[in-house]
Amino acid sequence: MTSPIPFDPASGDLPPIPFDDETCALAQQLKKNGLPWQPHVGCFVWDSENLIRPDSPFPNRIYFILSLPRFVDLFGSREAIQEKLIWLPTWHQTRLLCQQYSLDPGEIKRGTRPTEELQSLYRLLLDRLATQQTRR
Numbered sequence: 001m002t003s004p005i006p007f008d009p010a011s012g013d014l015p016p017i018p019f020d021d022e023t024c025a026l027a028q029q030l031k032k033n034g035l036p037w038q039p040h041v042g043c044f045v046w047d048s049e050n051l052i053r054p055d056s057p058f059p060n061r062i063y064f065i066l067s068l069p070r071f072v073d074l075f076g077s078r079e080a081i082q083e084k085l086i087w088l089p090t091w092h093q094t095r096l097l098c099q100q101y102s103l104d105p106g107e108i109k110r111g112t113r114p115t116e117e118l119q120s121l122y123r124l125l126l127d128r129l130a131t132q133q134t135r136r
Contacts, residue, residue, distance in 0.1 A: 007058045017044055017090055018115035019059050026122040027088045033129035037087040039078050041068055045085040094121040101128050
């Protein structure tokens with residue numbers, strides 16, 4: 001098997017999603033606050049516990065689920081994938097989540113960095129999830 005060719009921002013590779021620590025930390029908070037997610041093809045996930053071998057071609061142990069059966073082989077079940085990995089919703093997925101939670105993405109902070117809008121959407125969802133948690 002050939003090794004993955006790593007993502008290299010120094011060579012001009014443009015990331016499909018922001019892979020910085022703050023985005024990952026916000027996604028982890030979304031998970032802790034009960035954001036529902038079913039692992040499926042097309043999702044980016046963060047392996048915060050460094051469980052997956054081989055290493056990811058993306059920085060910060062980010063993986064893209066291209067083959068769900070491969071991830072099930074690694075973890076044993078979809079439930080184990082949910083438990084062990086942290087979903088990093090894309091901008092599009094996050095906007096759809098905002099619609100599901102009746103949130104107005106117009107409330108978000110739009111910044112100059114590409115990561116700022118996605119992080120603002122994550123925070124908007126996090127506020128809603130935290131509010132739902134306190135009502136229970």
